[in-house]
Amino acid sequence: MQTGENEQALRKIVDMTRLMGITLLLGHCYYYCYEAFKIWNLTGLFGDKILEGVYRTGVFGNFYISKLLALGFLFISLLGAKGRRDEKLALKTAFYKLGTGLLLYFISGFFLRIIPAFEHAAALYMTVTSIGFLLVLSGGTLLSRLIKNRLSQTDIFNTENETFPQEERLLENEYSINLPAKYYLKKKLRSSWINIINPFRGLMVLGTPGAGKSYFVIRHVITQHIAKGFSMFVYDFKYDDLSKIVYNTFEKYKHVYKVVPKCYFINFDNIMHRCNPLDPQSMEDITDASESARTILMGLNREWIKRQGDFFVESPINFLSAVIWYLRRYNNGEFCTLPHVIELMQIDYDSLFTLLRTDKEIEVLINPFINAYLNDAMDQLEGQIASAKIAMARLSSPQLYYVLSGNDFTLDINNPEEPKIVCMGNNPQKIQIYGAVLSLYVNRLIKLVNKKGKLKSSLIFDEFPTIYLNNMDSLIATARSNKVSTCLGVQDFSQLRKDYGREQADVILNITGNIISGQVTGDTAKQLSERFGKIMQDRESISINSSDTSISRSRQLESAVPASKISSLSSGEFVGMVADNPDSKIELKTFHSQIINDHEALRREEESYAEIPAVRKLDNAMIQQNFTQIKRDVQEIIYTEMERLLNDPALEHLVVKK
Structure with missing residues (x-):
């Protein structure tokens, strides 16, 4: 003593x-x-x-x-x-x-x-x-x-102390995504598996550019789900990086499907298939028109997302909803396409308001605009309508009109009788215009997909913040029972907040059951570190006085994966957490590992990929003819309706004259 x-x-x-x-x-x-x-x-x-x-x-x-x-x-x-x-x-x-x-x-x-x-x-x-x-x-x-028990000098970054056991079993089912990995546990390299056994609870893949989101994770989601017979939608931000993988994987595994689906590709630069997102058969009531109007305008004016509820935000949405629903009801939806909507919006107010007044269902929506026009409140009217007209006019392109006015396929990709695999490509140089149109496609697709009695389907979004989906959180929350798997690729949580607003971004992040994250920094790294929880770690401290030295050791809870560790992950190194099922429990849900890719095999596979075949032969004259025909259709609608109203004394009062 x-x-x-x-x-x-x-x-x-x-x-x-x-x-x-x-x-x-x-x-x-x-x-x-x-x-x-x-x-x-x-x-x-x-x-x-x-x-x-x-x-x-x-x-x-x-x-x-x-x-x-x-x-x-x-x-x-x-x-x-x-x-x-x-x-x-x-x-x-x-x-x-x-x-x-x-x-x-x-x-x-x-x-x-x-x-x-x-x-x-x-x-x-x-x-x-x-x-x-x-x-x-x-x-x-x-x-x-000498200090006999010096503090550790070799593990200066506390790497060994922050290792923890991870799931080493391969847990597979008919829906799962399984990624082989390696991880360190007390200086030993061990094999493990990242088992996403319930992808219907949502999967978010985070990582800065170059972290390996597509190469190490998203491509395996595509290949494994196609191999398991999923119908699929892929938003390909940099066409055709993912679309080529989808096409070649589908050609390899098409025999696994009971009903062989068809592959469709939407690309506005190199036109492939055509699809009308405002297909009248899929628009059951005016709420569908309102939802479509909100999606397209929010996609074109991202700052409106944070101002939803404002008078000068909701007014253009109501106006566009009225125009869409009018065309849906006119002649059984013969001209219910986005190009016809854009052209109809541009006509003079007398003709436009006269046409819209003929439909009783949209009377409530257009009355404020007609009253403002008749009362000479033009400043207010222009503030309400011009923002919608100007925004929609940016979509007036012959190529866009051609793709949006045809209908090679419908968006019900998980239809048991006619399953589909659909890829939609964006262009980073035209992100604002193409992103808004693609947002409309996806919004309509989600409405059709998220229903009972359909096939299992997989929705994959590369660079998700570049499109706008108003009800993405409700899709993740409700799609589990309808067998809809959702994979969202995001570079950083701040990017999601910027484009969707803080509240909706927080809901999307927190409601997602499966998280896989490469290198991210700042608040994203801190939030993930808190989500991954804490583990017991050894701590040492040394006290030296003139006659004695005391070293105290303790164990305390510390972050399993600190924010600084997430900020310094190498390419291909990921941290995350998976969700499980009641019948298949996973005790070790958190992981910090290097996903294993056979680089040589993947290189050979990519070299053997076939190019996506061309769908149709087009020249500029055909595209311009379609552009002109749409303008002619709108003029025909105006002429026919005005003549009908003027020749009917009972309807003549509907004609707006000023």
Whole structure:
């Protein structure tokens, strides 16, 4: 025990033992260098009697016995030595002194043999022996002052302490996505699996550019789901990076489907298939028109997302909803396409309001606009309508009109009788225009897909924030029971907040059951670190004072994956958390591992990919003819309706004249 009495008693024992060693060494030197002492007149009767008594014990029976005993007493004294601890002392310094001292201590005897003059030899022998003894004493004292249990200097980033067990079983079912991985646990590299056994609870893939979202995760979602017979929609931000994977994988696994689906591709730069997102057969009531209007205008004016509910945001939406629903009702929806909507919006107010007044269902929507027009409140009217007209006019392109006005397929991709695999490509250079149109496609597709009694389907969105979906959170929340899997690729959570607003972005992130994240920084890394929870980690602290050193060790809960670790992940290295099923529990849901890709096999596979075949042969004249025909259709609608109203006395009052 570290009490004052014990410390004092130990010090006395150490001093006595060391004195015995020194006394024994002095006796050794006096005995074996006796002739030199005689020459120096340093002998006496009393000393000789003591020396004779000691000799009878056999200590001086051999040259090295007394020398070793003196060294032994010195070592015993060093065992109890307690010098001031110093963490800066180096182990090699203590061993150098100790080794040099032992060497001098034992080779000093050669001087007695090689130097003729004995008194000189004796003086040199005793000097070298004493130096050796003192060096051993000094080196041993340094050893006692070393910190025996230094704090770890090799694991400066606490990497080993932050490792934790991960799921090593392969858990597979008919819906699962399984990614092989490697992870470290206490300096050992182990194999593991990232098992997304319930993709219907949503999957979010995060990572800055180059983190490997598409190469390590999204491409495997595509290939594994097609191999398991999913109908599929893929939003390909950089067409045709993902579309080519989809097409070639489908060609490889088309035999697994009970009803073989057809592949469709929407691309506005290199026109493939045509599809009308405002297909009248899929628009059941005016709420569908309102939802479509909101989606297209929010996609064109991203700042409106954060201002929903404002007068000058809701007014253009109501106006566009009225135009869409009018065309849906006119002649059984013959001209219900987005290009016809755009052209109809651009006509003069007299003709436009006259047409819209003929439909009683949209009367409530258009009355405020007609009243403002008739009362000469033109500033207000332009503020309400012009923002919609100007925004929609940006979509007036012959290529867009051609794709949007045809109908090669419908958007019910998980129809059991006619399943589909649909890829829609964007262009990063035209992101604002194309993104708005694609948002409308996706909005209509989700309405049709998220229904009971359909096939299992997979919706994959690369760079999800570049399109706008108003009810994405409700899709993730309700799609599980309808077997709709959703995969969202996002670079950073701040990007989602910027484009969707804080509230909706928070809901999307928190409602997603499966998270896979590569390198992200800032608030995203902090939020993920909190989501992944804490693990028990070892902690050490050292306290040094003049006489003692204390090292305390403890275990406490710390972040399993700190934000700093997420910010420094390498490409292909991911952290995350998976969701499980009631019938297939996963205890180890959190992971921090390197996803394993067979790079050579993937390279060979990509080299063997076939190009997506062209769907139709088009020239500019055909596209321009379609553009002109749509304008002619709108003029025909105006002429026919105006003539009908003017020739019917009962309806003549509906004609707006100003």
